Structure formats: structure tokens, C-alpha cells
Amino acid sequence: GVGFATGNTDNLNLSAQLLASYFKGPHELYLGADYFYAENLGVQTTNNLRIYGTYNRLVTDLFYLGSAVDFFTDEPAALDYRLTAIPHLGYFFVKNDQVKLSVEAGLGYLWEDQGGRDDYLVWRLSQRLEMRLSDRVTLWESVSLVPRASDFSNSYVVAEAGVRTRLSDRWAFRTFVRNIYDSTPASGEVENDLSLIAGV
Numbered sequence: 001g002v003g004f005a006t007g008n009t010d011n012l013n014l015s016a017q018l019l020a021s022y023f024k025g026p027h028e029l030y031l032g033a034d035y036f037y038a039e040n041l042g043v044q045t046t047n048n049l050r051i052y053g054t055y056n057r058l059v060t061d062l063f064y065l066g067s068a069v070d071f072f073t074d075e076p077a078a079l080d081y082r083l084t085a086i087p088h089l090g091y092f093f094v095k096n097d098q099v100k101l102s103v104e105a106g107l108g109y110l111w112e113d114q115g116g117r118d119d120y121l122v123w124r125l126s127q128r129l130e131m132r133l134s135d136r137v138t139l140w141e142s143v144s145l146v147p148r149a150s151d152f153s154n155s156y157v158v159a160e161a162g163v164r165t166r167l168s169d170r171w172a173f174r175t176f177v178r179n180i181y182d183s184t185p186a187s188g189e190v191e192n193d194l195s196l197i198a199g200v
Helices: none
Strands: 001-006 012-022 028-042 043-058 061-072 079-095 101-115 119-131 138-149 150-165 172-182 192-199
Touching: 012 192, 043 192, 061 101, 079 119
Parallel strands: none
Antiparallel strands: 001 012, 012 028, 028 043, 043 061, 061 079, 079 101, 101 119, 119 138, 138 150, 150 172, 172 192
16 A cells, blocks of 8 residues: 655655465464555654464364464554564354454463563453455454553553455455554553555
């Protein structure tokens, strides 16, 4: 995705996202990477990279075991890196061709450098809903809460909602909003980062 404006304003927005999924028997693998950059009047306002992956193995039709890995870096928020690796237990409350609603919970580890290096045990509580409205239109939303195991006031939340519209067999239009909340941002930084992205 690309956005550009000049004249009374001078804005530049760039976004790139790579998504992949694999399903075979009881195995599910999801991989993703996205990069967002924006500047206003020559001043950088957004510059972040996220790489993530999830592997699930179905134990029954509804229960599954898996693990999630997430890497995130955000230059304007003074976050050099945040890496989490968290195994989980998941359950589908609804699972059919039109609707999938699942929850996951797990205990893992976090490494980060945001004004100083730190590492500690974390919980991960996650929920995801996907609704197929037609052969061409799919809605989804997800929320992940990752608090420090010994202190729930030290946590971050990643919430996302979007719509995917298939234009052809190989092309689709994606629009989604993502909010990342960090309860302990770097000094002088705000707790929320909100992004709205549209692209093909």
C-alpha cells in the first residue's frame, strides 16, 4: 500500500505485508510479516516491523496445542525489539465453513529492549474470530493480551480487525485497523499506536 500527499500538506505512507498459511491433516501453520512507514512534513511518525508465526496441531476437532512467536520493533516508540515465544492450548468455540471463533492461553517468555534490556515470563491470552460472509468477502478480528506473569500491570495488547475482498482468483483488497497498546512505554512516548491500512 502507498499513500502520498503534497501541497498544503506533505505526507508519505508505505505499507507491505506478507501472509502465508499451510493446512494438512491436524497441522496448521500461519506466517506473517508487515512493515509500516509514515512521515509528515519530513518527520518520521511511523516505522515499525512485525514478524510472527503460529503453529497449531489439532488434538480433536476443537482442541489444539501450538506455539506462537512474535518479533516487533518500533523506532518512533523507542522499542529496539520485543520477542516472545509462547506455547499455548487452544479451543474452537465455533468451527464451520462460515465462522471460526477460537481462544488460546499459554505461558512463555519475552525479551525486549526499550530504553534498557529486560526478559521475563509472560502469559498470552488470545481470541480470534473469522466470518466468511460470501465467496468473496471475509471479516476478521483478533485480540491478544500479553501480561508479565508476575505483574499484570506490565502488559501489551495487539488488537486487529479487517475485511478482505477477493477481486479475482489471485488478487484481493485488504483493509484493516490495528491498535497496539503498551502499558509501559518508553519515557515520553504514548501508550497506544493505531494504524489503518488498505492495500491489494
